[in-house]
Amino acid sequence: MNLTDTSAIVTGGAGGLGAATVRHLVELGIGVAIFDRDGERTRNLAAQLGPATAAIVGDVTAEADVRTAIDAARSLGTLSIVVNVAGGGTRPARTVGRDGAPHDMATFVDTMAKNAFGTFNVTRLAAAAMGANAPDEDGQRGVVVNTGSLAGLEGQAGQVAYASAKAAILGMTLPLARDLAPLGIRVCGIAPGTIGTDLMLSASQGLKDKLVASIVFPPRMGRPVEFALLVEAIIRNSYLNGENIRLDAAQRFPAK
Numbered sequence: 001m002n003l004t005d006t007s008a009i010v011t012g013g014a015g016g017l018g019a020a021t022v023r024h025l026v027e028l029g030i031g032v033a034i035f036d037r038d039g040e041r042t043r044n045l046a047a048q049l050g051p052a053t054a055a056i057v058g059d060v061t062a063e064a065d066v067r068t069a070i071d072a073a074r075s076l077g078t079l080s081i082v083v084n085v086a087g088g089g090t091r092p093a094r095t096v097g098r099d100g101a102p103h104d105m106a107t108f109v110d111t112m113a114k115n116a117f118g119t120f121n122v123t124r125l126a127a128a129a130m131g132a133n134a135p136d137e138d139g140q141r142g143v144v145v146n147t148g149s150l151a152g153l154e155g156q157a158g159q160v161a162y163a164s165a166k167a168a169i170l171g172m173t174l175p176l177a178r179d180l181a182p183l184g185i186r187v188c189g190i191a192p193g194t195i196g197t198d199l200m201l202s203a204s205q206g207l208k209d210k211l212v213a214s215i216v217f218p219p220r221m222g223r224p225v226e227f228a229l230l231v232e233a234i235i236r237n238s239y240l241n242g243e244n245i246r247l248d249a250a251q252r253f254p255a256k
Contacts, residue, residue: 007031007077012086014041016197020224031076035069060086060118066125080142082126087115092158108161115165131183141184148191157256170244177242186241188234193248196221216250
């Protein structure tokens with residue numbers, strides 16, 4: 001993909017993986033609409049990175065907010081890239097707890113909404129906008145990169161809501177790629193393992209040690225910039241489509 005005069009939307013763009021991606025795309029000369037619910041962090045990041053960015057504070061499940069992000073990205077260049085990072089987990093909860101209580105349904109629905117529903121909402125609206133772009137020599141008009149998780153492939157006990165939401169995102173990849181092929185839009189998913197974001201680094205030492213122990217090589221947490229580098233590789237390689245890519249150093253989550 002030709003990156004000249006190109007712009008992107010990065011959802012969850014003020015968080016760990018999102019912010020690393022925003023910074024990397026800006027370094028590549030891409031204008032970026034930073035789309036995140038956290039107003040302070042979003043505006044601060046945009047202020048740091050300057051006029052190549054726009055701060056959009058909003059909810060990925062709200063159509064009006066997504067359209068605002070699309071307009072902002074278009075003001076920075078031809079909207080050709082969407083990186084959906086927004087989402088998040090919840091406190092561990094089993095389908096039936098040790099006390100015999102069933103999993104809270106509202107928590108499950110909320111987790112699905114902020115992950116799977118939000119990812120689809122941004123993708124459908126941004127893809128419609130990108131479909132109006134002039135195609136390149138391959139007929140390509142854009143690329144969407146969605147963020148799943150290793151949990152979406154092999155979720156642990158207590159992760160049923162989060163694992164289901166991330167599995168839904170990974171399950172969208174191939175049908176989205178097939179749906180959007182007539183528009184010249186590629187779709188890939190990334191399934192990160194244990195990445196050393198600020199949130200992960202703030203976890204208890206016991207949890208961090210347990211997770212790192214299951215990482216094969218290199219035996220450390222991933223770096224957020226390594227996620228951003230994979231996003232770049234997907235953007236640049238026009239033959240990557242319909243694929244979910246693990247980014248986990250051969251990690252396999254323990255069952256518990």
